[in-house]
Amino acid sequence: MHLVHDGGRSETMEAAWLIGCDGAHSFVRRRLGLAFEGDTLPTGFIIADAHVAGLAIAPDEPAIFWHSDGAVMFFPMAPGRYRIIADIGSTPLHAPDLKEVQAIVDQRGPGGITLSDPVWLSDFGVNERTVRNYRAGRVFLAGDAAHVHSPAGGQGMNMGMQDAFNLAWKLALVERREAGPALLDSYSIERSAVARQVLSDSGRMTRIVLLRSHLAQWLRGFAVQGIFKIPLVRRTVANRLSGVMIAYPDSPLNAGFARGLRGARPGQRFAADYAPGAGDLPRFTLVATDDAQARAMMARHTALLKPELRQPPRKGIWLVRPDGYVAATARSGNWPVIEAALAGMAADPSPLNRRF
Structure with a gap:
């Protein structure tokens, strides 16, 4: 393997195993010729990390406000600061300025919310893609190199870490010849099944957020307000999103x-x-x-x-x-x-x- 470092220094390395943890645009995955199967949603999103004043909720709780033009969501990041996410429909992706985000919050929120001091303004599209097999001989894929999905539910980082942990103990036992090489075959079987479930869950949540029909929006609001008042439902959803039910x-x-x-x-x-x-x-x-x-x-x-x-x-x-x-x-x-x-x-x- 030939490696080129920052600054131009290069070296040749021999390794028994290679793990591609190089993200959604994985060079390793492309070199292996593995298909990244799935879809890209037609709806784009804007995102802002900013100071928020006038949001009348508990400081450690998220909030979502529904509107006929789309939703706007607030996720607490630090005292007084939130991550704000809003869908922008078929509008071309672009990095917004604070004025645009404030206008969306004014239109879709409850009123009286003021944004200031942004530390990050960006946009993103949603891909729902995965590879069929996380292994090709002595090469493995993990994290976003193997699966990408909607950020709804906030499970992406945990998914990648769980991939790495699942593979690490198996690879360690095999490399030390304390377990047979067939142990590694279980990695893709186990983790790809989890990815399919998370992609299904996050895709379903995203599509619920993006409902445009007035009747569907009314039913969504009725169901969310009623069902999520039940403690058992809240605990089940929390356990599922946190990964403890995997x-x-x-x-x-x-x-x-x-x-x-x-x-x-x-x-x-x-x-x-x-x-x-x-x-x-x-x-x-x-x-x-x-x-x-x-x-x-x-x-x-x-x-x-x-x-x-x-x-x-x-x-x-x-x-x-x-x-x-x-x-x-x-x-x-x-x-x-x-x-x-x-x-x-x-x-x-x-x-x-x-x-x-």
Whole structure:
């Protein structure tokens, strides 16, 4: 690989793996010839980060105001400062000035709102695109290089970080030859499914904001005002947008679902408070009753299992991945299920199979 740095300095580098995290216009993706499939919405948006006075809402809450010409949205950024976003229909994209943004706020807002001291004025279009496969041999895509979507719901940054975390622990285990290379095949399967769901959710929210029919706008307002007063609905939406409801039900790593066993299933987060220790090497965690069989299991799989045993919240066995998701479950004493799950991910010790 030939690299050219700022200033003209160049070097040749050899790397075992390449991860393209180079954004929506990814050079890596284009060089791989991977199609970025999807659509571009015909509606443009303007955006402003500015000081806001006269907005009568709690300082830490967002606000959205509906109007027949479109919506204007306020998102708190710092005390007294908000990010303002408004759709501009088919008007060509352009960087607005503060006067234009103020006029939109006056027209669509409740009145009495004054903008000042802008730190950023810009525009953006909305693309809803993704690649089918996040992997091509030893090259992977992550973040906006693999998927772009509407900013509705604010999930873009989290999506990219979750891609990186999902890939990092798998790549670390494979690179250290503590897990087989097939482990990496699960990255695209798991994360592309999440991207499709987020693209669907954010696209649906964007289209709701952009409704133009007067009847549709009335129904939207009625539904939003009524449904979002229900605490359960508010919590569900918050959990979905924050990413805590993400699961991998179709992951090839899932094994041993035990019917009737209460608790997280394979592909689900084990617990809200589960997190690997800072600086820990990626290892699976065994959650089971402390007995001789559990200790023997840990001794046989030292490359994959942490040398610590977590006590289960109830009867059963859980094999928890380094990212906190469940890989396998079994009833108490049914160790062959856990053994098979670990064996399926373990590296082949044969010297003939150490090159991939």
